[in-house]
Amino acid sequence: MTDDTRIAIIVNPTLPLGLLANTAGAISIGxxxxxxxxxxxRLTDSQGRTIDISSSLPVPILQAQAxxxxSLMLKAMEQIQNxxxxxxxxxxxxxxDYRDYEAAFPDRDLAEEEIDGLGLAGPSKWIKSLxxxxxxLR
Structure with a gap:
């Protein structure tokens, strides 16, 4: 990634609040x-306390229906390099259990699945176009 990198997380606003938070959190980890x-x-304060940073870039949480x-996911996957x-x-x-997800995934077609959320990171122009x-999200 470069200095022109941007992030966006898109979630379905109809999800219950707990699922919405879980979706955004899981995507952020990914x-x-x-x-x-x-x-x-890591950053260290004036008293020598060191923390791990949360993000070096703003992380807008946007909303869209599933x-x-x-559709955005499929379009984004056309240009996945970098x-x-x-x-x-x-x-x-x-x-x-993640192992169950990993085992089930190859039998699924993402073009046919309901997608609760999507995280994107890449060139600013690409993120803005999508x-x-x-x-x-409000």
Whole structure:
């Protein structure tokens, strides 16, 4: 990633608050793992207390219906080089062990799945082209 990197997280605003928070949190972890430069830093205060930073960039949480999120995901996946695309398919909620999700995933078609949320990181122009018409989650 470069100095022109931007982040966006898009969630379905119809999700109950707890699921919405879980979706945004899980996507954030995925983005951080895919692009460690977003947060792999530490800062020390004047008293010597060191913390791990949360993010080196703003993280807007945008809203869109599941159908729109799926469409954005599919469009984003067309240009995946030097970009991060982290979807949260709704079926993942019914699986409480990651190994079950990993085993079920190859039998799924993301183009047919309901997508509760999507995280994107990449060039600013690319992010804006995908999310420019979306509203902030309120």
């Amino acid at each position: 983005l951080g793992a895919r692009v460690p430069a977003l947060a792999a830093r 159908e729109t999120i799926r 970009r991060a695309v982290v979807p949260f398919p709704a079926f993942a909620r019914s699986l409480h 999310t420019g018409s979306l509203k902030l």
